[in-house]
Amino acid sequence: MGESRRLLSFSAGPALWPDTVLESVSEGLLPSAGGGLSVLEWSHRGEAYGRLHQRALERLRRLLGVEPSHEVLLLPGGATQQFAMVPANLRPPGGSADYLVTGHWARRASEYAARTGAINVVASSEDEGFSRIPPPERWRLDPRAAYFHLTTNNTIAGTQLHRLPRREAVPLVADVSSDVLLRDLPVANFDLLYAGAQKNLGPAGLAVVVIRRSLIEALAHGPEGVLGYRDHARSGSRLNTPPTALVFLLERMLAWIEAEGGREEMVRRARARAALVYDALDRHPDVYRLSVRREDRSVANVVFGLHSAEEERAFLAAAAAEGMVGLAGHRSVGGLRASLYAAMPVAGARRLAALIDAFAHRHRGAKNVSAPAPGGEGA
Numbered sequence: 231m232g233e234s235r236r237l238l239s240f241s242a243g244p245a246l247w248p249d250t251v252l253e254s255v256s257e258g259l260l261p262s263a264g265g266g267l268s269v270l271e272w273s274h275r276g277e278a279y280g281r282l283h284q285r286a287l288e289r290l291r292r293l294l295g296v297e298p299s300h301e302v303l304l305l306p307g308g309a310t311q312q313f314a315m316v317p318a319n320l321r322p323p324g325g326s327a328d329y330l331v332t333g334h335w336a337r338r339a340s341e342y343a344a345r346t347g348a349i350n351v352v353a354s355s356e357d358e359g360f361s362r363i364p365p366p367e368r369w370r371l372d373p374r375a376a377y378f379h380l381t382t383n384n385t386i387a388g389t390q391l392h393r394l395p396r397r398e399a400v401p402l403v404a405d406v407s408s409d410v411l412l413r414d415l416p417v418a419n420f421d422l423l424y425a426g427a428q429k430n431l432g433p434a435g436l437a438v439v440v441i442r443r444s445l446i447e448a449l450a451h452g453p454e455g456v457l458g459y460r461d462h463a464r465s466g467s468r469l470n471t472p473p474t475a476l477v478f479l480l481e482r483m484l485a486w487i488e489a490e491g492g493r494e495e496m497v498r499r500a501r502a503r504a505a506l507v508y509d510a511l512d513r514h515p516d517v518y519r520l521s522v523r524r525e526d527r528s529v530a531n532v533v534f535g536l537h538s539a540e541e542e543r544a545f546l547a548a549a550a551a552e553g554m555v556g557l558a559g560h561r562s563v564g565g566l567r568a569s570l571y572a573a574m575p576v577a578g579a580r581r582l583a584a585l586i587d588a589f590a591h592r593h594r595g596a597k598n599v600s601a602p603a604p605g606g607e608g609a
């Protein structure tokens with residue numbers, strides 16, 4: 231790697247990678263590490279790739295606590311592809327599916343399902359700008375639904391479903407892209423879980439799917455081949471050429487997570503990071519705006535703002551001057567957002583908290599003497 235300054239990324243994904251993983255990836259790509267061939271050149275049907283593929287699956291099983299009742303799949307296409315695969319596989323012709331609409335991605339998932347069949351919106355907080363999770367007393371579940379889909383963490387709104395529903399008669403499906411490994415997820419409670427890997431697990435363009443084996447057996451009406459869970463499961467996620475390079479990257483990231491202490495340690499760090507950043511913001515209510523209801527705050531994505539776009543630009547400039555990037559809110563909502571995924575060191579959150587404090591003090595000082603905002607003219 232060159233001499234350029236290492237930046238600390240708070241991006242919502244693709245997210246920060248630990249330097250040690252980047253080094254292990256660089257070395258691992260070389261032919262000398264791969265028996266004379268780069269891992270990129272390995273045959274996807276060969277033994278060496280088979281071992282790597284298996285290792286990635288086993289690490290996921292251990293990290294997520296997946297019981298033999300469930301299958302783990304590695305599928306190309308990211309989380310959005312799952313928006314389409316879930317209804318295609320799980321909803322029979324003429325059937326309907328339940329969707330809890332708690333944010334942009336939850337709505338997108340419901341829109342995908344609505345293109346090809348009936349859905350029931352269980353509850354939505356869109357009218358409140360997705361600033362809260364609709365209370366369970368307001369959910370209108372359909373007891374005949376083919377499945378109930380929810381999003382455990384809303385990456386753009388910065389809310390998290392802290393109280394997960396218990397699985398009852400209807401299969402429970404969840405998009406866990408942004409908080410997988412950042413919370414204790416009762417995997418056995420779900421019939422299908424999926425996560426785009428680019429936030430907490432590594433590379434973009436790959437989805438991890440955990441699906442109940444008895445559900446796969448029951449997918450008589452679902453599509454065959456690459457669009458069907460059944461055939462992917464039967465082939466051990468090697469139905470066609472799998473994204474071998476992405477699986478290699480995933481395996482390296484998972485190895486790091488296990489070496490760092492696994493899920494328990496990831497959950498501990500997630501809480502520590504979120505506490506640092508929220509506490510700093512809460513110390514300065516005159517400077518920072520937090521519109522998310524306190525009980526629904528996300529440990530993965532801290533969404534906040536200042537009192538004008540100019541002040542927000544000044545904050546971004548002050549962060550960039552200290553090597554912290556990726557803090558602008560999603561383009562659909564603006565404001566600011568700090569994404570605190572698995573690879574973010576607690577020390578990184580501490581650096582951001584220090585900036586939040588320092589910026590607030592400078593901001594107040596500047597206001598008192600009516601000097602320009604820190605960072606110059608506010609871009």
Ligand SMILES: Cc1ncc(COP(=O)(O)O)c(C=O)c1O
Pocket residue numbers: 242243307308309310311335381383384385386405406407408426427435
């Ligand atoms: C919760 C959630 N679901 C789905 C997606 C879409 O993921 P992908 O771009 O991998 O399709 C995102 C992207 O940020 C997300 O945050």
